[in-house]
Amino acid sequence: MTKHIRLGLLSEIPKGEGRTFLAGMHRVAVFHSRDGHTFATQADCPHKGGPLADGLVGGTTLICPLHEWTFDLRSGMAISGTCGLRTYPVTAGEDGTLVLDIEEDGGQPPWRVTDYSKT
Numbered sequence: 417m418t419k420h421i422r423l424g425l426l427s428e429i430p431k432g433e434g435r436t437f438l439a440g441m442h443r444v445a446v447f448h449s450r451d452g453h454t455f456a457t458q459a460d461c462p463h464k465g466g467p468l469a470d471g472l473v474g475g476t477t478l479i480c481p482l483h484e485w486t487f488d489l490r491s492g493m494a495i496s497g498t499c500g501l502r503t504y505p506v507t508a509g510e511d512g513t514l515v516l517d518i519e520e521d522g523g524q525p526p527w528r529v530t531d532y533s534k535t
């Protein structure tokens with residue numbers, strides 16, 4: 417069963433930046449793109465644990481601050497590098513509260529992998 421976890425206010429994340437949150441047992445990075453969209457991924461880079469919330473956000477692309485692996489925030493797919501990110505559904509309600517969806521049993525939702533290069 418999916419658990420809906422309130423993380424805080426979207427307004428606390430400047431556009432073009434990310435922040436790290438604790439969602440139950442999981443650390444997640446939430447990003448607020450310059451065009452107002454929100455994305456959530458695992459907090460630590462799969463390469464060597466870089467803090468993804470400190471990465472560079474451009475549109476739907478995230479660049480890790482340590483060694484510049486690049487990811488698609490929509491799917492978590494690696495654009496450069498050899499491993500993708502786990503992503504989570506996140507939405508901002510009418511009052512601006514961010515709500516993250518995560519599996520209630522502590523497990524993580526399945527990878528949401530979409531190969532946008534084929535669309």
Ligand code: FES
Binds near residue numbers: 464480482484
């Ligand atoms: S830790 Fe992210 S690219 Fe190396």
